[in-house]
Amino acid sequence: MSPGIPSFAVVSGRSVQRALHGREPAVIDLIESAYRLHGAGSTVNPPSYFLRFPDQPNSRIIALPASVAGNVDTAGLKWIASFPDNVANGLPRASAVLLLNDRRTGYPYACLESSVISASRTAASAALAALRLGAGRAERGRVGFIGTGLISRYIHTYLDAAGWPFTRIGVHDLAAGRTRGFTEYLRGRTDIPVKAFGSAEELIRESDVVVFATTAGKPHVSDPGWFSHHPLVLHISLRDVSEEIVLDSVNVVDDVEHCLKANTSVHLTEQRVGHRDFVHATLHDVLTGGYEVPADRTVLFSPFGLGVLDLALGAFVYRECLRAGELVAIDGFFSELETHGSTEPATVG
Ligand SMILES: NC(=O)c1ccc[n+]([C@@H]2O[C@H](COP(=O)([O-])OP(=O)(O)OC[C@H]3O[C@@H](n4cnc5c(N)ncnc54)[C@H](O)[C@@H]3O)[C@@H](O)[C@H]2O)c1
Numbered sequence: 340m341s342p343g344i345p346s347f348a349v350v351s352g353r354s355v356q357r358a359l360h361g362r363e364p365a366v367i368d369l370i371e372s373a374y375r376l377h378g379a380g381s382t383v384n385p386p387s388y389f390l391r392f393p394d395q396p397n398s399r400i401i402a403l404p405a406s407v408a409g410n411v412d413t414a415g416l417k418w419i420a421s422f423p424d425n426v427a428n429g430l431p432r433a434s435a436v437l438l439l440n441d442r443r444t445g446y447p448y449a450c451l452e453s454s455v456i457s458a459s460r461t462a463a464s465a466a467l468a469a470l471r472l473g474a475g476r477a478e479r480g481r482v483g484f485i486g487t488g489l490i491s492r493y494i495h496t497y498l499d500a501a502g503w504p505f506t507r508i509g510v511h512d513l514a515a516g517r518t519r520g521f522t523e524y525l526r527g528r529t530d531i532p533v534k535a536f537g538s539a540e541e542l543i544r545e546s547d548v549v550v551f552a553t554t555a556g557k558p559h560v561s562d563p564g565w566f567s568h569h570p571l572v573l574h575i576s577l578r579d580v581s582e583e584i585v586l587d588s589v590n591v592v593d594d595v596e597h598c599l600k601a602n603t604s605v606h607l608t609e610q611r612v613g614h615r616d617f618v619h620a621t622l623h624d625v626l627t628g629g630y631e632v633p634a635d636r637t638v639l640f641s642p643f644g645l646g647v648l649d650l651a652l653g654a655f656v657y658r659e660c661l662r663a664g665e666l667v668a669i670d671g672f673f674s675e676l677e678t679h680g681s682t683e684p685a686t687v688g
Pocket of ligand 1: 421423426432433457458461485486487488489490491511512513514517539552553554555559575576577642643644645
């Protein structure tokens with residue numbers, strides 16, 4: 340950005356979708372490089388801050404501040420609301436904005452609609468993990484989705500774009516209407532057989548890759564026996580499986596400090612056993628060859644979701660919109676820019 344009067348632009352969800360459409364493989368690469376920057380210490384990613392409401396215990400708004408150096412070179416804040424009751428009223432659960440700040444001046448320079456950025460970075464991270472944790476393993480074609488909202492839809496799109504060898508897609512949701520809706524959505528897009536399951540147990544037992552993307556607040560799957568065929572589990576919603584299943588699995592997380600918080604399943608496990616030895620690796624360890632996933636264990640990937648991923652993708656979307664002439668600059672957004680005199684030290688005369 341050029342020095343002078345700082346500019347400020349707003350980027351709509353429609354522009355974000357246009358910038359990302361058809362770019363899934365490039366987004367997966369971009370998310371991989373953000374993980375590598377994070378693992379190499381080129382990011383600042385403090386703990387997320389949860390705003391909760393005593394009169395609406397299932398709702399929350401989370402602040403994720405972050406800074407990324409390297410070729411992203413941006414600081415910022417993701418502010419994402421989760422109101423699960425929205426869904427019954429025909430509105431998506433999550434809504435979000437992302438503020439991008441210039442790292443030289445601190446000035447914010449853009450506000451982007453961010454539910455699409457968040458869903459895309461989550462799905463890209465899940466696809467990346469599947470590619471790196473599932474590679475070289477036996478047949479991985481039967482993929483099952485538990486919880487069939489926006490995140491499962493995006494994960495299917497990203498796995499498909501990454502060339503995942505689907506042989507059958509399984510679908511299960513507590514709400515029968517949502518199971519039906521996602522089944523119909525998938526059948527309209529693929530020739531691969533799509534099977535609706537009446538129970539999580541059946542789906543898990545018949546899947547090589549299990550995706551949890553529910554809104555469960557505490558574990559609802561507790562029998563390690565359901566995983567005896569050792570699937571790869573993408574535990575995106577973080578609170579679905581019991582401590583017994585965590586302890587029976589190889590655990591890969593995105594960031595140990597972040598993930599062992601907020602009563603995630605791995606956090607509950609730490610509270611139960613009093614240590615963290617059951618966490619085998621971070622995704623960065625796997626990406627850089629520092630950890631090889633064993634073929635004969637269930638692999639549980641639990642990504643807390645790092646603000647640095649949103650920043651990396653948000654900065655990419657900003658640059659794409661700038662290139663396409665789609666930024667809506669807000670004239671006079673910063674209006675009090677007068678300073679008095681120079682900053683030379685005073686001389687005693
Ligand atoms: N880890 C991350 O980085 C990350 C990022 C984004 C979203 N998420 C999480 O992903 C989850 C899904 O998000 P979404 O936007 O798709 O939500 P959504 O509300 O659109 O869909 C969630 C679905 O889960 C179903 N569900 C709830 N409990 C269930 C259960 N016990 N068994 C089966 N189905 C159940 C609901 O009926 C609903 O259809 C949320 O928990 C969200 O917090 C995680």
